[in-house]
Amino acid sequence: MAHQAHSYHMVDPSPWPIFGAAAALLTTSGLIMWFHYSSTTLLTMGLLSMLLVMLQWWRDVIRESTFQGHHTPTVQKGLRYGMILFITSEAFFFLGFFWAFFHSSLAPTPELGGQWPPTGVKPLNPLEVPLLNTAILLASGVTVTWTHHSITEGNRKQAIHALTLTILLGFYFTALQAMEYHEASFSIADSVYGSTFFVATGFHGLHVIIGSSFLTVCLLRLIKFHFTPNHHFGFEAAAWYWHFVDIIWLFLYMSMYWWGS
Amino acid sequence: MYYKFNGFTQRLVGAAASTAYNPQKADGLPVHLKRGVPDKLLYRTTMALTIGGTIYCLVALYMASQPRSQK
Secondary structure, eight states: OOSSSSSSOOOOSSSSHHHHHHHHHHHHHHHHHHHHHHHHHHHHHHHHHHHHHHHHHHHHHHIIITTTOOOHHHHHHHHHHHHHHHHHHHHHHHHHHHHHHHHHHHHOOGGGSSSSSSSSSSOOOSSSSHHHHHHHHHHHHHHHHHHHHHHHOOOHHHHHHHHHHHHHHHHHHHHHHHHHHOOOOTTTTTTHHHHHHHHHHHHHHHHHHHHHHHHHHHHHHTTTTOOOOOOOOHHHHHHHHHHHHHHHHHHHHHIIITOOO | OEEOOOTTOOEEEEEEHHHHTTTOOSSOOOGGGTTTHHHHHHHHHHHHHHHHHHHHHHHHHHTOOOOOOOO
């Protein structure tokens, strides 16, 4: 039987990267078909194949690590670099939208009435639901840290409780935000105010949903004994992502909700 | 099915052991097909969707690029 003389993981040949690329093609061209020809077939196929690829690719990573033991410390180091770089790229993504917001709000044009918020726009009160949402995300940051400590201390029951609480807080945020979107007196079409507000908070909301899903998968894995007190990188990656989502919200709250009102 | 672990090695013993899913079995199967039938079904569904979709996409883009056949 051949043994490797290095601590890296040479993965089995896998179809998911190319299928993932195809799914991206279907999703983007599906958007075009939806916008211009009112057809949702391609888009549905794209989103469905994207979901299938993600499920199977990450299922395989769990098989390779938890069930086959390929994730040596060297491999884990590489994964840590990867997750940090990915989160950094997401930070730059949001930076663009913050740039757009400040570009339009620091020097409001005559078309907006020379003021920010523009004439006729009634912004959301930052001291009502948005402040509650801030408290919710900050609390969820505490509970996810509690979860991590429980895992490293080998306290299974507390870890499950704390992680469940984190996920519930995430869902509460999403529900409140959806309600706010419904109740807002302005829409995305209401000048550059609506554009910057809904695109930035909208993408943030999408990231909350992604983060909540990641944490939910971690909860299932935690219940099924996948994590050990010393090796639980999947959970750490989810926790990093969740803290990132929290920090983005703090910047959104301070700039768009508070200063921008 | 009744599964029994050996107390020391923590490995399955008995009749169930040979048919049970063993992720570390050296059977030459790649990780994405390791469980056998359910993996194969999911893989084929994904492939049908992506490859079929790509062909449909190319046809749709070709049709969209024609100047006359727009509604």
